[in-house]
Amino acid sequence: MDRALELAAGGPAHGPNPRVGAVLLAPDGRTLGEGRHEGAGTPHAEAAAVATARAAGEDLRGATAVVTLEPCAHTGRTSPCAALLIEHGIARVVHAVDDPNPAAAGGGAALRAAGVDVVGGVREDAGEALLRVWLHAVRTGRPFVTLKLATTLDGRVAAADGSSRWITSDEARAHAHALRGEVDAIAVGTGTVLADDPALTARTADGDLAAHQPLRVVVGSTPVPDGARLRGPGGPLVVEPTRDLAAVLARLAEREVRHLLVEGGPTLAAAFLRVGLVDEVHAYLAPVLLGAGPAAVADLGIASIDDAFRLRPRSLRVLGPDVLLVADVRHPLDDRPAPHDQAAPQHQPVPQHQPVPHHQRTPHEES
Template sequence: MAGTAEHDAMRRALANALRGPRGVNPQVGAVLLSPDGEIIAEGWHRGAGTPHAEVDALSQLAPGAARGATAIVTLEPCNHTGRTGPCSEALIAAGVTRVVYAIADPGDHSSGGGTRLRAAGVDVEAGVLAEEATALLDSWLTVQRLGRPHVTVKWAQSLDGRAAASDGTSQWITGPTARSDVHRRRAQADAIVAGTGTVLADDPALTARDDAGSLLPHQPVPVVIGTRPVPDGAALRRHPHAFLQYPGDPASGGLAAALEDLRRRGVQRVFVEGGPTVAASFLRERLADELLVYVAPVLLGGERLALHDIGVTTIGEAQRLAVASVTPLGDDLLFVAHPTPDLAGAGAPRAERGRVGTPSSEGDE
């Protein structure tokens, strides 16, 4: 059973993982402990084609210095040869006697490192700080398990569930603190999605900006769902990235097809905030992994609901959610929730393992 020193080392490994770039490969961190529990080396995956986190940590030591050590890793050591060799074999060769990892590698070709290590006589423990590691790798894990990007659906609403006043005005329901939080989250996404109705009605820029209105360094690719053309003078056409447009026809699985194309383009994290119709479409097709609902203490009344029909006709069909957090943002509240396990990913078939178009372990491409 992992002790305090190993839990502390896993927290440090998670921090190390964040030092690596976020992309099609997972962010992974590692820490090596001496037999008496002291940190002797650290590592992280620094990008495609570079040594994996465990090997990066081992490279900090002289030959033989890792003998008897414990390796703490945020993701199960890989068991395959891609552009780099299998980390399980590297740990065995280095004389590591115990390996602790947070979550199992879901890849078909890269998984099995824990089994290989045990077969070589290495003591292996899995699941230490698994929740924290899962949160770190949520988008990568979604791609591996479901074959599509991780989808966050966001909307802002009044306390009575409206997205706009009766005349259609909606700026601003929430306050500046909540809006700043939205832009920060936009900048963490690879793509931002809006429907043509929102594009035509509100002319959004779909950019991520700081409090002064300047563009943040990372900008998500804008995506439009719907068949109506984007006007020549639309703010969207001045976005740093050219926008992508998909018809999104639910009758032909349009959203799933759009997500599949985005995955092929290297998109792992999608941020949906393009109006009540598009938000409802993702929920109706069970394609949402995370919900961000910003609630302002105002009452608007009227028919401008924040969410349109999601296919629920009776209480037994209600989409149940697990609330992860409720955070005050100025006068507003942010609810972060996730579909319960029986609903997660129900709208899209799970990809066959080994056929997902994204590498299944760090450094594969």
């Protein structure tokens, strides 16, 4: 299972499908074949492993399939993996995580009905951690939302004159571009578009456009200027002229967006936080002091420290002179454990949505 998880982690993080790895073992423990899912429209991990084994002339009758996610029982872009394993005489299937997708679930039951020995929950915590974004999107029906902040030590995203390039270092910006390459969509407010004219592209270390470009989402009623960089090379542009963030996420889910990165500005960040629609924060912190200038997050309506948003740090990383803190968000009205602390999170209803103020023209550091 460790090897299957390693294979899965090498697959693309973006896209509507989960990252899955599979290893086929002979009765004596010898590896017959391996595979992983390379994205929508490509063979699933089980099919890739079977193809590898067959190409090597291996007999799969009586073999064990070790898979990070329960084999699917759904015919979509590809055929059901459960049926494929049955067809090739697999005797035992071991998986880490049950498939929560109602359109694809039932593979374990189909395998058992065919006489296959099925064991679930092996390295389940590791499987849940690997698939946390995809699992959240499937279980809740909305994209997993990461809020990105890039600030000075005193929480500023720009100086008093509006200048913001560059607060963070080359290393931090390179990491942020790598993150963009892993998400399905990036969102900013219209104020950031007007003040900063961002391109919202994912770029390689050489400055070239990455192979995968996320959807570029602008939230707000102010039109995107005809000459804006958002209309240039990069991912498709989607304009959401609304203050209803739940509706925005619902429409993105219809586009098969599983992971949304919210990049700016302070008003949009506060709006997502106020309605409980942020799942994690990536905070790039530079050892810089300004003493004045716009804060990273606008007014949240919090009057007491008791009502503060409490984050649960998950990792801390040094990037050149800067520090990246990755933390799970706990909403003041939400007492559920953080997703990585449990095998099958029980998601509570999102608090009542509040109107989102007009977006400020606050510069955003990352373009």
